[in-house]
Amino acid sequence: MSKPNFDDVLNSLRKVQDPDLKQDLVSLNMIRDLKVFDDGKVTLRVVLTTPACPLKEKIKNDVLAAVKSVASVTDVAITMDAEVRRPGANAGNAAGASAGTVGGGLERGIPGITHIVAVSSGKGGVGKSTVSVNLATSLALEGAAVGILDCDIYGPNIPTMMGVTENPKLLNDPVKGEVFIPPVSHQVKVMSMGFLVQGDQPVIWRGPMLHNILNQFCTRVEWGKLDYLILDLPPGTGDVQLSLAQMIPLSGAVLVTTPQEVSLQDVRKAFNMWEKVKVPVLGIVENMSYFTGDDGKRYHIFGQGGGELLSKKFNTKLLSQNPLVAQIREGGDEGKPIVVKDPASESAQLFRDLARKVAQEISLLDAKAETTPQLEIGRF
Ligand SMILES: Nc1ncnc2c1ncn2[C@@H]1O[C@H](COP(=O)(O)OP(=O)(O)O)[C@@H](O)[C@H]1O
Ligand SMILES: [Mg+2]
Incomplete structure (x- = not known):
């Protein structure tokens, strides 16, 4: 032969x-x-x-x-x-690269982190944190190295939703000084701005303070090598969100909304914000889309079709439509995202699909920016 x-x-x-x-x-x-x-x-x-x-x-x-x-x-x-790749040496958004306000190498990205993805919403209570934890955990379940950073200083509930009770450990690094070691839960490294806030102290999210905190998260947290870092942004589109979006070199943003018009108006604002800072919107997640009654019928409690309408208007994808399910809330309260609490459930499958789509959208963006690939095939 x-x-x-x-x-x-x-x-x-x-x-x-x-x-x-x-x-x-x-x-x-x-x-x-x-x-x-x-x-x-x-x-x-x-x-x-x-x-x-x-x-x-x-x-x-x-x-x-x-x-x-x-x-x-x-x-x-x-x-x-x-291999989660990052195109070019100075990938990241133009706004991040030109923000010029953050020192410590942030404009070149966070060392070791390939993609930073923001989860944002025009307003609170639409399920942004729920989407963030399930997205992060799903990516980890697929085998990616993942971290989640809770930037929602007004309601930092990512540690609770991820089941993290202990604060990050502080270690003394001979070069960097004191560094944070993020706790790991469901194979995801978890950091929260809430870890840095003492008790009921009010947080002043302005200028140098914001700059300082962000710098700490990006340079003094031992993230190690991460394929994806998911950011749970504070809700809304005000100055704080804008500063965050400009300071952190993001690969893209996912927008969470509920189907009703009020929420959609907020998402419109969010779209404009991302456009301003030149961060690509990867797509929309419509949360609490419907509720399935005991009779098996779908009830569209918060209206219907909003996500689809927006995705068409803004020429972006409707990545997922997630139902309102008691188990999702329970999972959040118990510190077990639904994708680990009940992996076989429809909701878990929808979140797993969402994560694959987000990863796919990022790969597509990378491909657009990719320079000529080099062949590495050895003859045998
Ligand atoms: N699809 C869903 N089904 C049931 N409960 C949900 C769903 N999405 C979010 N929740 C619950 O609604 C509340 C608000 O969600 P959360 O993720 O904290 O919103 P946000 O971060 O936008 O303020 C939480 O108690 C959460 O568990
Ligand atoms: Mg939240």
């Missing part, structure tokens, strides 16, 4: 496209460690742009079919892997 031809195998892979990125896997530098053995066995690693890729199975099957079609191939072993 003859050994399969290496170039034939490689060329077969050039015909497999990433359905999202619309390029072949070889050009996208997704094929690594390709080896062709004398006995006809082929081994390779497919490196996706996110472990939360919704098309993982399809891509794997397409690769398998392509390689199997090459003459003399007897067996194919594919390892699915992921």
Whole structure:
């Protein structure tokens, strides 16, 4: 039996496209460690742009079919892997890069963190924190390295929702001085601005204070290597939100709304804010969309169709429509996001889907900004 031809195998892979990125896997530098053995066995690693890729199975099957079609191939072993990439050396939003108000290297991003994603809403109580914790936990369940930062100083409830009771540990780093070690829960590193607020002290969120706190979170927290850092922003679109959006180099923002018009008006403002600071909006999450009664019927308590309307108006995606479910609130109170509390539930599945879509949107943005990929295929 003859050994399969290496170039034939490689060329077969050039015909497999990433359905999202619309390029072949070889050009996208997704094929690594390709080896062709004398006995006809082929081994390779497919490196996706996110472990939360919704098309993982399809891509794997397409690769398998392509390689199997090459003459003399007897067996194919594919390892699915992921590397969350950041395009260019100075990725991040233009506003973050030009804010100029933050020292300590923030304008170049936070060392070790690939993507920072803000979860925002025009007003409070729409489920922003609920979406944040379920998004972060879902990404971690997909295998990504994830952190969550609670920036909602008025209602810092991320630690409660993540089930974190202890404060971050303080360590003395010989170079950086005192550093915070974030507690880990549900495989997510958790930090909250609330950790820094003592008791009932009022927080002055202005100028140097804001700058100071942000700097601490970005330079004095030992995040380690993170694929995604999820930020739960304070609700609204005022000065504080604007400053935060400008100071932190964000990859994108997710907007949470409820279906009714009042909430939608607030989201409109949020859209304008993100446009101003040049942060791409990844899409809209419509929360508390409906309630399913004991009779099995869906009741649209807060109206219907708002999220869809907005997504059309602003030319963005409606990423998810999540129902109003008692278990979601209970999970929040218990410190167990629904995706870990009841992974098989419809709500959990919807949040898992949402996380994959968010990861996908980020990969797509990256691809747009990507420079020419370099091939790393060694001949064997
Ligand atoms: N889809 C949902 N179903 C049931 N309860 C929800 C849902 N989303 C949020 N909640 C609950 O509503 C309240 C407000 O949500 P929260 O995430 O704290 O909103 P925000 O951060 O926007 O103020 C919380 O008690 C939360 O558990
Ligand atoms: Mg909140």
